[in-house]
Amino acid sequence: MNKILIANRGEIALRIMRTCEKMGIKSVAIYSEADAKAPFVKYADEAVCVGPSPSSQSYLVQEKIIEVALERDVDGIHPGYGFLSENAEFAQKVTKAGIVFIGPSPESMRVMGDKLAAKTAVKDYDIPMVPGVDHAIENVESALETAKEIGFPILIKAAAGGGGKGMRVVNSEEEFVSQMERAVSEAVSAFGNGAVFIEKYIGSPRHIEIQLLADQHGNVVHLFERECSVQRRHQKVIEEAPSSVLSEDLRNEMGEAACKVAQSCNYIGAGTVEFLYDNGLFYFLEMNTRLQVEHPVTEMITGVDLVQEQINIARGQKLSFSQKDLKIKGHSLEVRVYAENPENDFLPDVGNLLVYKRPVGDGVRVDDGLEQGMDIPIFYDPMIAKLIVYGEDRQQAIARMTKAIQDYDIVGVETTLGFCEFAINHEAFVSGDFDTHFVDLHFKNPEKLLSSSKAYVEAGVVASYLFATKSFSEKNYLPSDYSSWRQKR
Numbered sequence: 001m002n003k004i005l006i007a008n009r010g011e012i013a014l015r016i017m018r019t020c021e022k023m024g025i026k027s028v029a030i031y032s033e034a035d036a037k038a039p040f041v042k043y044a045d046e047a048v049c050v051g052p053s054p055s056s057q058s059y060l061v062q063e064k065i066i067e068v069a070l071e072r073d074v075d076g077i078h079p080g081y082g083f084l085s086e087n088a089e090f091a092q093k094v095t096k097a098g099i100v101f102i103g104p105s106p107e108s109m110r111v112m113g114d115k116l117a118a119k120t121a122v123k124d125y126d127i128p129m130v131p132g133v134d135h136a137i138e139n140v141e142s143a144l145e146t147a148k149e150i151g152f153p154i155l156i157k158a159a160a161g162g163g164g165k166g167m168r169v170v171n172s173e174e175e176f177v178s179q180m181e182r183a184v185s186e187a188v189s190a191f192g193n194g195a196v197f198i199e200k201y202i203g204s205p206r207h208i209e210i211q212l213l214a215d216q217h218g219n220v221v222h223l224f225e226r227e228c229s230v231q232r233r234h235q236k237v238i239e240e241a242p243s244s245v246l247s248e249d250l251r252n253e254m255g256e257a258a259c260k261v262a263q264s265c266n267y268i269g270a271g272t273v274e275f276l277y278d279n280g281l282f283y284f285l286e287m288n289t290r291l292q293v294e295h296p297v298t299e300m301i302t303g304v305d306l307v308q309e310q311i312n313i314a315r316g317q318k319l320s321f322s323q324k325d326l327k328i329k330g331h332s333l334e335v336r337v338y339a340e341n342p343e344n345d346f347l348p349d350v351g352n353l354l355v356y357k358r359p360v361g362d363g364v365r366v367d368d369g370l371e372q373g374m375d376i377p378i379f380y381d382p383m384i385a386k387l388i389v390y391g392e393d394r395q396q397a398i399a400r401m402t403k404a405i406q407d408y409d410i411v412g413v414e415t416t417l418g419f420c421e422f423a424i425n426h427e428a429f430v431s432g433d434f435d436t437h438f439v440d441l442h443f444k445n446p447e448k449l450l451s452s453s454k455a456y457v458e459a460g461v462v463a464s465y466l467f468a469t470k471s472f473s474e475k476n477y478l479p480s481d482y483s484s485w486r487q488k489r
């Protein structure tokens, strides 16, 4: 494989290209009009504009992307995450065009993309599952009988859902029928597929996922877990590896269960198996058939470059290590830095990155895709960067993350950095005593996030910027009251 097209944008496109460079593989970027000046476009050996800014006219246009790949004579297409990464139809078209899709087979993607098909696939593999049904609900009355057997509260899920979309908690028998009707109609309008099923509702779980690699020769290994319980409305906020709750035995058990999930669908490539963890027990939830946003924390504690492994697997190589060669070393944390305002219900706050300075230091890694002076496009996910740290232990990782957050200098847009600093230093996080409700439970005073001293430092930076660029006109005067200054920008 000598040339790879990256069917993605931003930080992940850049991250994939860096590994290509390291491996002596040429990279081809595709980009939309909004991304013409983006670092990933500059970094690529070749770059082709595939259309206007909306993803539906650029990053999601399958035929156009394949046409560019053929024109530029690429050997493989890496889909990154999001966009077409879990689209079985795209994987199939790529393969049909004689190009290697760097990911699993379309069949694996189809099975794991349908939560019920996934349950059916793993049925004979002795994987712990949440009590529930493994078929679509056809008859609401008999489903109610099943729900009573399972015991309330129960959770209604859409077969085509995932990532939290299309779920409904039912607390009692009385609500069951009406909630079921709502769930079905929601599933029809959201996914074009009204199939729903029910499970026992686990009230306060932790979300722990296992990273897998599977080659084309039947070898499957796991690269331990990532703890992703700290999330907000199904958007992950902090990810870490390893989890502070898993014993060595449980880690091995979960790892083996995850490998069996991969075997159940003849999985090839990098993938992630999600589990719910509750009180020493774990349950299979779903499998994500892509490289995940939070993959760096696994790389930090294992020393494995997951993109390099994906490419080698796609080339048909055997994994160069076995399970016993893999060891956890140290601890890693990742926070996602979003251009969102935590003081205003996390509304996206896109605009110009007037000042953008990354933190540096021992064990600090920043995966980003923007530079100072650039506008954050309104068309895509407003993630600015992933801030990743490594420490010898969890305590050092938390200390390094805190320092790195404080050293990060972003002016021009509101960010979630202050929110991340708050979360990472919260007593519940530091002690390891948290679950998926962490944010709802502990994030109640958003106005306390940013110390006013830091805000004044920011105000000073903006003032000098405006002065230096001679744009210090009447309308840009900074009012003395800091809070209204923030609102006026």
Ligand code: MV4
Pocket: 130, 155, 162, 163, 164, 165, 199, 200, 201, 202, 203, 205, 206, 207, 228, 229, 231, 234, 274, 276, 285, 286, 436
């Ligand atoms: C659950 C659950 C409780 N009980 N299933 C949310 C995302 C999707 N992957 C599955 N999810 C859940 N499934 C049962 N039977 C709670 C969640 C859940 C959740 C899971 C992981 C991380 C964050 C979450 C937030 C809310 C609900």
